[in-house]
Amino acid sequence: MGSYHRDGRVDAHLPHAVRDLLERSTLVIVSNRGPVEFHHTSDGELVTKRGTGGVITAMSAAARYADAIWVACAMTNADRACAERMRQQGAPFIELPDYPDFRLRFVVPDPEAYHGYYNRIANPLLWFLQHYLWDTPRAPDVDHRTWQAWHDGYVVVNRLFAEEVTAVAAASAREPIILLQDYHLYLAPAFIRERCPDLLLHHFVHIPWPDQDYWRLLPSEMRRAICEGLLANDIVGFQTPRHARSFLNTVDANLSDAEVDYRRWEVSFRGRTTRVGVYPISIDPELVRAVAASEDARRHEEHLQAYRNEFTILRVDRAEPSKNVVRGFLAYDRLLEAHPELIGRVNFLAFLVPTRLEVAEYINYLDEINAVVGRINAKYANAAQVEGIHWQPVHLFVGDDYPRALAAMKFYDVLLVNAIFDGMNLVAKEGALLNERDGVIVLSEGAGAYQQLGQWALTVSPTDIEGTAEALWRGLTMPAAERARRAELLRAHVLEHDLRRWLFDQLHDIAKRRSERQPQRLIAPSS
């Protein structure tokens, strides 16, 4: 990927409209999680660790192309300490020599507000809603604690973000382009708009947008506030056309004073127009290949050889209910039952990153994963003994180690991506790029990636354990020529539809929007 030079020169190879935009603008990236986390060492020193997740990877790439400021929430005590130190020194930004692409600014809510915002509303409520994760007769219960977390957490933190963004915008020497990310910040655009009516606001929603009926499980005050917040943006972007259409329907159903134009994908609301766009996120092939070729990854690759078998099935995920990890193992169990000839010949390697352990559902899910893996290993350990072999059918690797996960992608025969619902799923794209064995991808219809890669993968419905077992079998036994054909097409698609394209398509639309809006600004308000 190209880069921005601190002297203001923008990569000459960028598309003209994008280059022009970047030369005049400062990108203000706004996300809950920051690009780096601070931690205290045992002797009290402040050290940094790169943030994790798709948003960070994608927006770190964006920061490379322009003058960039990142506004994020202080999540750790050390983040808060660092923000406080910066405040005492009167410094407007945290500058990090190891991360020259951006300057950082923290929003610092008090811990209770943060807890309500992140651990009660954003993750258990909005994330669960947007991934259809509820067992609706039992959950969610929107009780007084939920409302308190909404008012004193989600609303408060979104307001703090808006204050920080408007302060950054006011101090900016170049035109600020505000790039809001994800479901944590649905209310912030409206709060920003109250203060700065002319700012260019773009919001990308990385996760699915469910059907408007499902949104009815949220009280109308909440869902209206969310729609109104998003409609304060100039552009709202989604991963797939289905999510974008669903958003239009949700707005139509909830805001009687909004006018939805389904043909132009626009909403007029309170004198403004919001455009809805589709930008399927992707990976940076150069960067992913570089990590996969790193010494660290090679060391892991060597070590992981011991875990391979005649056939290797792989999954790489956050340990997260929407990823459908447990059903994946049940399908594997079923595969072994249906095809005992595989006993001793196939290994399932699962690399899972624990996440959000402050939320009860996530801890319970991790326990369920451990239990099902234990059961399968115990069951087939006996079967293997009868055959006189030592064999462990599942190897579970828990921890956050990106080079190790990429190393494993090189040698799978089947990659299992059976998410219930997923905004995109970048693992499917990383696997398609890195795999060296013409491996087959078993892909859920519920993953955003399915819309792009589904035609070359084996399709599964996420609840269909029997169908997933069959797809695993088909993948493992697919003729070599067919595997090679599909793998080649998958790789070509990922190379062509990369992260640059995701970014440039958005910047291109922002530039267009900006040029359409400019004449309006020339009209001075009458006094």
Ligand code: F6P
């Ligand atoms: O999928 C969207 C996303 O924002 C990812 O970038 C990230 O992995 C996740 O959701 C948020 O995770 P966290 O709560 O750990 O920041």
